[in-house]
Amino acid sequence: MQTPASFEYERATSVEGALASLQRLGSGARVIAGGHSLLPMMKLRLAKPDHLIDINDLDELAYIREQDGEIAIGALTRHVDLLKSELLAENFPLFRDAENVIADPVVRNRGTIGGSLCQADAAEDLSAVCSAAKAKVVIHGADGERVVGMEDFHVGPYMTAVGDGELLTEVRLPLRPGAGSAHEKVERRAGDWAIAAASAAVWVDGGTITEVGIALSAVGLTTIHLSRAEELLRGKAPSAELFAQAGEIASADCSPGADGRGPIDYKRHLCGVLTQRALRRATARALHQEA
Amino acid sequence: MQVSITVNGEQVSRDIEPRQLLVHFIRETPGLTGTHWGCDTSNCGACVVLMDGKPVKSCTTLAVMCEGHEIRTVESLEVDGRLDPVQTGFHERHALQCGFCTPGMLMTARALLDENPDPTDLEIRTAISGAICRCTGYKNIVSAIRWAAEHEASAKQEV
Numbered sequence: 541m542q543t544p545a546s547f548e549y550e551r552a553t554s555v556e557g558a559l560a561s562l563q564r565l566g567s568g569a570r571v572i573a574g575g576h577s578l579l580p581m582m583k584l585r586l587a588k589p590d591h592l593i594d595i596n597d598l599d600e601l602a603y604i605r606e607q608d609g610e611i612a613i614g615a616l617t618r619h620v621d622l623l624k625s626e627l628l629a630e631n632f633p634l635f636r637d638a639e640n641v642i643a644d645p646v647v648r649n650r651g652t653i654g655g656s657l658c659q660a661d662a663a664e665d666l667s668a669v670c671s672a673a674k675a676k677v678v679i680h681g682a683d684g685e686r687v688v689g690m691e692d693f694h695v696g697p698y699m700t701a702v703g704d705g706e707l708l709t710e711v712r713l714p715l716r717p718g719a720g721s722a723h724e725k726v727e728r729r730a731g732d733w734a735i736a737a738a739s740a741a742v743w744v745d746g747g748t749i750t751e752v753g754i755a756l757s758a759v760g761l762t763t764i765h766l767s768r769a770e771e772l773l774r775g776k777a778p779s780a781e782l783f784a785q786a787g788e789i790a791s792a793d794c795s796p797g798a799d800g801r802g803p804i805d806y807k808r809h810l811c812g813v814l815t816q817r818a819l820r821r822a823t824a825r826a827l828h829q830e831a
Numbered sequence: 832m833q834v835s836i837t838v839n840g841e842q843v844s845r846d847i848e849p850r851q852l853l854v855h856f857i858r859e860t861p862g863l864t865g866t867h868w869g870c871d872t873s874n875c876g877a878c879v880v881l882m883d884g885k886p887v888k889s890c891t892t893l894a895v896m897c898e899g900h901e902i903r904t905v906e907s908l909e910v911d912g913r914l915d916p917v918q919t920g921f922h923e924r925h926a927l928q929c930g931f932c933t934p935g936m937l938m939t940a941r942a943l944l945d946e947n948p949d950p951t952d953l954e955i956r957t958a959i960s961g962a963i964c965r966c967t968g969y970k971n972i973v974s975a976i977r978w979a980a981e982h983e984a985s986a987k988q989e990v
Contacts, residue, residue, distance in 0.1 A: 541855075542871040549832065549849035549895050572896070579852075579891050580872050592849070594896055644961025646879055646886045646939060730960040731874075 544582035551594045555601065555680065555709065558593050563682055563705035565591045571707060572596075573616055574650035576643070577659040601654070601709060604628060611713040615654025620645070622653060632673050632713055633825060634721035634739055634818075638665040644731040654708045657693070660700045663733040663758035667694065669723055670711060671755035671765055672739035677701075678710040685709070690765075697761045716751070718744045720826025724814040725757070728801060734758040735801040736810045738790065740818035742778070744826040749773050754786065754815060759796035759807055766790055769815070783819045787812035836897045838863065839907040849895050853887075854878045856894035857904055865905040865934050876962030879935035880904050886942040888961075905934035908941065917941050920979035921972075928966035935962050940976045949980055 552558035562569050568590035572578055581587040595601065601616035604625045611631060613622070622628060623639035642648060642665050656666040657677065670677075671690040679686050679702055688701045695701060702708050725737035737757040743750050752773045754766040769786040776782055796807035824830040835844040836856065843860055854868045857880065866889060869877030873891040880889045881903040889902075908915035917940045920926065927933045936959060943950055943958040950958065955976045956969065964972060 543852065543855075544850045546848065546850055549893070551895075551898075572893075575893065575896070576873050576888075576891050579893070583871065592893075596896060643873075644876075645958055646876060646888055646961040647873055647891075649885045650887055650892070 542583035544579065545585060545588050547582075547589055548591045549594065550591060551596075552598060555598060555707065558595055558598065559680055559682070559705070559707055561591070561593050562707060565593075567704045569593055569704075571655075571658070573652040573655040574618065574647075575655075576647050576651045577655065577661065577664075595707075606715070609715050611715060613653055613711040613713070615652065615708050615710060617653050619643070619648035619651045619653075619656075623648065631715060631719065632721050632741070634669050634672065634723040634741060634822070637723035638669045638725070638737075638739070641665070641725050641727065647731070653711055657711070658700055658702055658708055660694055660698050660762070662697060662760055662762050664763075665723065665725065665734065665737055665739075665757055667763040668737060668739040668755035668757040670713075671763055672723075672741045672753035673713050673721060674741065674751070674753050676712045676714075677708055678712065679706050680709050681706040687712070691767075694762045716743050718750070718826055720744065720822040720824065722818045722821035722825065724818045724821070726810060726814065733801075736794070736796070736807050736814055738811065738814035738818040740815065740822040742773070742819065742822045742826050744778065744823065747777050749776055749778055749823075754790070754819070756790065756794050756811055756815070758801075759794040759811055761795070764794050766793055766815070768793060773819075778819075778823045780820075783816045783823075786819055787816040790815035832895065834895050834898050836894065836899075837901045839902070839904060847894055849893065851894045853880070853889035853892040853894045853897055853902070856897075857889060857902065863904055863906055867931055867934050869931065869935075870963075874961075874963070875932070876935040876939065876959070877932050879938045879962065881938055881942055884942070884945065886939050903938070905937055908937060915941065916979040916983045917944065917976065919982070920975035920977075924971050924975035924978050926967060926971040926975035927964075932962060932964045932966075936964065936972055940979065943976070944980055944983060948983060950976070952977065 570589035601614040603614040628635045721741035741753045756764040769789040791808040791812035794811045867877040869875040873888045878889040
């Protein structure tokens with residue numbers, strides 16, 4: 541039988557209460573929401589928190605809404621709600637692409653966006669999705685809130701900018717005209733982690749890519765931000781040749797390991813192909829030309 | 832700590848360790864060993880129960896997290912000796928051999944039909960994609976859930 545090591549359990553009834561507990565308990569405390577990554581890690585003793593703060597009752601953290609030129613997503617929003625959201629599908633269709641292939645429908649009833657990002661597993665899809673979409677996250681702590689861009693969010697494998705005594709409360713996506721986005725994933729079987737996945741978002745104005753975000757899952761110790769490919773595309777007209785060059789950068793800049801999901805050469809090749817596909821589909825969506 | 836969970840409409844209260852998983856809380860309740868405990872990693876789906884009407888994997892849910900929530904297990908499907916249409920469908924279409932995955936399959940199917948009474952084969956396959964059967968393959972299970980969908984209305988009228 542796999543059972544976590546002993547811990548103390550506390551159910552939060554407010555964000556302020558959760559923060560107070562986290563600040564009092566320090567590094568021994570972990571937040572639990574869906575728990576579908578944390579509990580398996582606790583069973584294997586890869587994580588051994590002394591205290592779990594359960595935030596599942598914090599309904600005020602479960603929402604997807606438009607506000608101040610952004611889409612704001614509460615940290616407790618579950619995968620199933622991200623999948624069903626028409627607001628997200630219309631403005632950031634890469635979320636629906638990803639949510640259709642994240643775990644399985646039963647797991648998606650429990651897992652949350654805040655949990656996925658804070659778990660910071662390099663193989664997890666939403667970190668790449670949020671990186672490509674140029675998301676920012678809101679982190680609450682003792683000194684109020686701070687806003688951190690995805691480029692500064694991942695500080696290492698399973699490590700994020702969220703410190704002891706802090707709680708990620710919201711994800712913000714910038715709403716700008718001319719946006720298109722897509723997430724492309726290859727997995728061995730339904731519900732599995734990716735062999736590799738590529739997320740891309742483009743903003744096109746007058747035939748020119750004005751802004752672009754590209755990120756890869758499962759091919760490094762953290763989510764890979766393809767900043768060299770982004771620089772190449774920025775300010776240029778979208779074309780197959782350009783996307784092929786971006787794909788070559790993806791193959792070069794990823795750092796996959798060999799495992800049961802495949803050898804390194806294959807994964808590098810896959811990253812190139814998926815990056816091209818994601819860029820092609822994102823651009824077609826931006827130009828309303830998706831087949 | 833003292834935990835009180837509604838299981839199949841009845842209040843179950845027990846003093847448990849916070850680390851106890853929902854699947855064990857349920858199985859240690861007299862008469863409720865129908866929920867199976869399989870992979871322990873939220874992959875196989877044998878432990879699926881309904882939490883407030885939605886299917887969840889009870890091996891990856893702490894019992895303490897369910898305080899104040901309603902849990903439905905496979906035992907709740909049969910009412911007064913009458914099988915739920917999904918159970919009859921599994922019988923009619925030979926959708927099980929060893930039966931280990933069956934409780935999770937049945938509860939996943941029940942939740943699907945509650946939300947979507949007329950699912951396509953693809954929608955059924957997607958719904959049960961988090962449940963693994965190592966005996967029959969999935970053809971008969973999909974067929975059984977279709978059978979249940981088609982007979983649901985008439986089966987309910989008979990009750």
